[in-house]
Amino acid sequence: xxxxxxxxxxxxxxxxxxxxxxxxxxxxxxxxxxxxxxxxxxxxxxxxxxxxxxxxxxxxxxxxxxxxxxxxxxxxxxxxxxxxxxxxxxxxxxxxxxxxxxxxxxxxxxxxxxxxxxxxxxxxxxxxxxxxxxxxxxxxxxxxxxxxxxxxxxxxxxxxxxxxxxxxxxxxxxxxxxxxxxxxxxxxxxxxxxxxxxxxxxxxxxxxxxxxxxxxxxxxxxxxxxxxxxxxxxxxxxxxxxxxxxxxxxxxxxxxxxxxxxxxxxxxxxxxxxxxxxxxxxxxxxxxxxxxxxxxxxxxxxxxxxxxxxxxxxxxxxxxxxxxxxxxxxxxxxxxxxxxxxxxxxxxxxxxxxxxxxxxxxxxxxxxxxxxxxxxxxxxxxxxxxxxxxxxxxxxxxxxxxxxxxxxxxxxxx
Numbered sequence: 001x002x003x004x005x006x007x008x009x010x011x012x013x014x015x016x017x018x019x020x021x022x023x024x025x026x027x028x029x030x031x032x033x034x035x036x037x038x039x040x041x042x043x044x045x046x047x048x049x050x051x052x053x054x055x056x057x058x059x060x061x062x063x064x065x066x067x068x069x070x071x072x073x074x075x076x077x078x079x080x081x082x083x084x085x086x087x088x089x090x091x092x093x094x095x096x097x098x099x100x101x102x103x104x105x106x107x108x109x110x111x112x113x114x115x116x117x118x119x120x121x122x123x124x125x126x127x128x129x130x131x132x133x134x135x136x137x138x139x140x141x142x143x144x145x146x147x148x149x150x151x152x153x154x155x156x157x158x159x160x161x162x163x164x165x166x167x168x169x170x171x172x173x174x175x176x177x178x179x180x181x182x183x184x185x186x187x188x189x190x191x192x193x194x195x196x197x198x199x200x201x202x203x204x205x206x207x208x209x210x211x212x213x214x215x216x217x218x219x220x221x222x223x224x225x226x227x228x229x230x231x232x233x234x235x236x237x238x239x240x241x242x243x244x245x246x247x248x249x250x251x252x253x254x255x256x257x258x259x260x261x262x263x264x265x266x267x268x269x270x271x272x273x274x275x276x277x278x279x280x281x282x283x284x285x286x287x288x289x290x291x292x293x294x295x296x297x298x299x300x301x302x303x304x305x306x307x308x309x310x311x312x313x314x315x316x317x318x319x320x321x322x323x324x325x326x327x328x329x330x331x332x333x334x335x336x337x338x339x340x341x342x343x344x345x346x347x348x349x350x351x352x353x354x355x356x357x358x359x360x361x362x363x364x365x366x367x368x369x370x371x372x373x374x375x376x377x378x379x380x381x382x383x384x385x386x387x388x389x390x391x392x393x394x395x396x397x398x399x400x401x402x403x404x405x406x407x408x409x410x411x412x413x414x
Contacts, residue, residue, distance in 0.1 A: 004344060004404075007135055011403050012345075014131035017396045020123050021110060023049055024395060025103040027119035028112040034088035038065030039147045042087040046122060046145055047071075053130035055143075062158045066147040071126075073133045074140030079179040081406050082142045083125045084363060086149030089114040095386030109389040116377030116390040121184030124376060124395050128402035139410045142178065149359055152200070152321045156359040166368035180334045180370045180409060182402065183360040186377035186390070189397060190350045191338040193372055194249035197281040197325035198357035201291055202274060203228065203298070203317040205262075208309070209271035218269035219312035222262050224302055225273040228315070229257050231301040232277065232294065249353030250325070253290075254280045276320075280357065287322040324361035326371050334370040337408050338401070342374070345400035349374070374401065 004012070026049075030041035047057045050071035059067040069087070074080060092100035092113045103112035110120065122145065129141045146155030169176060205225050210218025236255040255277065262273025279290055295317050302310045328335060330351045342349035356379050360371040376394035377383070 008404060008407055011131045011135045011407060012400050014134055015127055015396060015399050015403065017392065020127045020395045020399055021105070021392050023123040023126065024110060024115065024120045024390075025112070027122060028103045028114050029101055031101050032088045032114070033091045034148060034150045036091055039087035040065040040067070042119075043067050043069050043145070043147075046087065046126070049123070049126045050143065053126055054133055055129065060158065060162070062147050062155050066155070068147060068155050068159055069143070069145040071129075071143040072141070073129055074138060076138035076140055078140065079176045080140035080142045081409055082144060082178040082181045082363065082369075083129070083402070084181055084183045084360060085118055085122045085125065085143065085145045085185075086155070086359065087145050087147055088150045089117065089119070090150050090384050093386065097387060105392070108392055110392050110395075111387055111389040113388055115388050116186045117379065117383035117388070118185055118375065120377060120390045120395050121186065121375040121398065124398040125184050125402055127399040128406065131399075132403050132406045136407065136410070139406060141406055146359060153323050153359060153362075156323070156362045160362050160366045163366065165366055176367065176369070178363075178367055178369050181360060181363045181367070181372075182338070182405060183358050183371065183373040184375040184398070184402075185358050185373050186375045186379045186383060187354070187373050188378045189342050189347050189374060189376060189394065189401065190352050191335050191342070191372050191374055192352055192354045193328040193330050193335050194283070194353035195325050195360060195373060196250050196253065196355065196357055197283070197285075197361050198321070198323045199279045199281050199287040199290060200320040200322075201277045201279060201294070201317055202320050203277060203295070203315065204272065204274045206272050206314045206316075207270065208312050210269040212267040212269060215269050216308060218271070219309035220269050220307075221273040221313065222270040223307055224310065224313045224315075225260060225262060225275060227301050227305050227307060228275060228298040229260075231297045232257060235294065235297060249330075250282065250355065253282055253285060281325055283325040283327045283361070287319055291317055291319060323357050323359065324365050325357070326361040326364035328364070328370045328372055332370060334409070335372055337405055338372050338374050341401040341404035341408065342397070344404055345397055347397045347401070354379075374398075
């Protein structure tokens with residue numbers, strides 16, 4: 001870290017690992033399982049941490065007990081650097097060696113639900129913002145923490161419903177609020193510049209009820225659903241072949257049928273069956289077009305099948321949630337600053353893509369700013385599972401990197 005400037009050294013010296021670990025632990029204890037609970041306690045703790053750093057905190061109610069948090073620092077002009085996170089965690093589930101919301105330190109790892117996704121990232125962001133603000137109070141920084149990220153993204157949707165778009169601001173001659181966005185999700189401190197989006201579709205097949213003794217009198221919606229699932233699987237194979245033919249940071253989209261509900265009993269021909277489907281999307285794909293295309297495929301598959309009374313089946317669907325993906329040019333300024341910041345903080349960072357989804361796509365599309373995902377811990381091996389854990393050394397490394405990014409992007413934007 002010999003290439004650091006004097007102010008960078010002063011900022012990094014302000015970072016306290018014990019404080020970051022203690023803040024992460026306090027956030028873990030605040031729970032916030034989703035579904036099942038609200039994020040109220042987590043947001044209360046996070047607001048206190050941000051106010052301790054000197055930030056102005058604004059809470060926006062999304063639903064009872066569920067508030068988005070926006071913390072802002074800096075007295076200067078120009079756009080702020082935005083950090084993005086979420087306050088909810090997935091349900092703890094079984095398989096823990098201790099209480100999931102009572103954090104434990106074991107061999108340099110902090111264990112608890114939310115340690116890596118993403119209470120640790122939030123604590124590191126607050127620490128970095130506080131340290132930068134103490135030395136360079138003019139630098140504008142912001143943290144947006146949304147509710148319901150782990151389910152249907154109602155927090156992010158509420159935020160973009162309220163915030164003017166980049167196009168609207170340009171039309172009014174108003175300045176952009178942000179210059180870039182750093183999503184503090186766990187990436188092993190790699191710099192993720194490409195992320196698929198996630199679209200949840202609900203597809204309903206309606207047939208006609210009849211007595212099971214006379215199935216020809218009805219049209220079995222469960223049978224139609226089986227044909228629909230196969231049509232979706234066929235399309236999954238098609239787009240997987242495209243991925244092999246056109247390699248990239250995030251490949252192509254993918255399908256998963258996650259849940260099926262239908263029928264009333266074994267002696268009744270099912271009149272209705274519903275599929276709950278996940279479709280991972282590329283940044284340039286439109287969820288509405290995907291929905292229209294899959295409905296057409298399913299209708300065609302049923303029409304071409306030998307299903308009894310298939311002509312009496314109707315197929316409808318709607319989007320339950322659509323989280324866009326994003327792509328930031330890998331050779332542009334923000335990814336370069338992130339990679340160098342991690343290296344100068346004492347770690348390593350590779351440019352890459354992400355197979356999961358995050359809310360960075362909302363920010364990229366709404367504010368038209370470059371977005372990267374960069375955070376402590378690993379999404380694949382540590383998040384959403386028993387004994388969720390994060391290396392405490394990585395929490396400090398993340399805070400150091402965030403602070404350097406904030407200092408250096410401020411210099412670039414001058």
